[in-house]
Amino acid sequence: GAGVSQTPSNKVTEKGKYVELRCDPISGHTALYWYRQSLGQGPEFLIYFQGTGAADDSGLPNDRFFAVRPEGSVSTLKIQRTERGDSAVYLCASSQEQGGTEAFFGQGTRLTVV
Amino acid sequence: QKEVEQNSGPLSVPEGAIASLNCTYSDRGSQSFFWYRQYSGKSPELIMSIYSNGDKEDGRFTAQLNKASQYVSLLIRDSQPSDSATYLCAVFSGGYNKLIFGAGTRLAVHP
Numbered sequence: 001g002a003g004v005s006q007t008p009s010n011k012v013t014e015k016g017k018y019v020e021l022r023c024d025p026i027s028g029h030t031a032l033y034w035y036r037q038s039l040g041q042g043p044e045f046l047i048y049f050q051g052t053g054a055a056d057d058s059g060l061p062n063d064r065f066f067a068v069r070p071e072g073s074v075s076t077l078k079i080q081r082t083e084r085g086d087s088a089v090y091l092c093a094s095s096q097e098q099g100g101t102e103a104f105f106g107q108g109t110r111l112t113v114v
Numbered sequence: 115q116k117e118v119e120q121n122s123g124p125l126s127v128p129e130g131a132i133a134s135l136n137c138t139y140s141d142r143g144s145q146s147f148f149w150y151r152q153y154s155g156k157s158p159e160l161i162m163s164i165y166s167n168g169d170k171e172d173g174r175f176t177a178q179l180n181k182a183s184q185y186v187s188l189l190i191r192d193s194q195p196s197d198s199a200t201y202l203c204a205v206f207s208g209g210y211n212k213l214i215f216g217a218g219t220r221l222a223v224h225p
Binding site: 055056103 | 118146150156157158202212214216218
């Protein structure tokens with residue numbers, strides 16, 4: 001696609017439920033990043049994929065968060081047993097090569113846990 | 115110490131003036147540096163990248179990098195009200211695996 005695509009744009013879920021957020025990177029981009037952004041803060045790094053593998057998942061806050069990229073393209077961020085503190089905008093970015101090069105963001109998914 | 119630090123602002127400049135945004139980083143091994151612009155309610159948009167010491171100019175924007183001082187800056191010449199946004203400094207850390215962002219500086223350009 002022309003740009004990074006994230007779905008859904010908005011997601012409202014009840015506390016304790018499971019959610020999946022999807023990211024479709026720019027075609028041909030091998031590197032993919034997930035971030036979380038709260039109001040007034042910069043994006044917070046969650047996980048970095050190079051191809052199909054998670055090269056760095058040190059930003060995942062706890063074991064309720066998990067991400068996959070089975071075919072090296074689309075990625076899914078999965079959050080189990082959601083908590084109100086998980087409410088934020090979840091951003092995905094991709095870059096053409098391995099880390100170190102320019103990364104481009106999707107429009108984000110606004111997650112609200114009620 | 116935060117990995118990437120920025121003054122949160124707001125930085126207020128008159129239309130037509132030069133806006134100067136600053137950023138410091140802690141990982142001395144960092145090699146790639148970026149500035150993103152983020153309008154309220156939108157996602158970050160890449161506006162500049164810089165990899166070598168010195169200045170890099172692109173239109174009204176100039177990025178400056180000083181690796182010895184671990185300092186990156188962004189100058190916006192002839193500031194316009196449409197430049198009003200939050201500017202995010204980003205640095206690759208941890209061996210190129212992690213693109214780390216500062217908290218951003220809010221810029222307000224008033225007519």
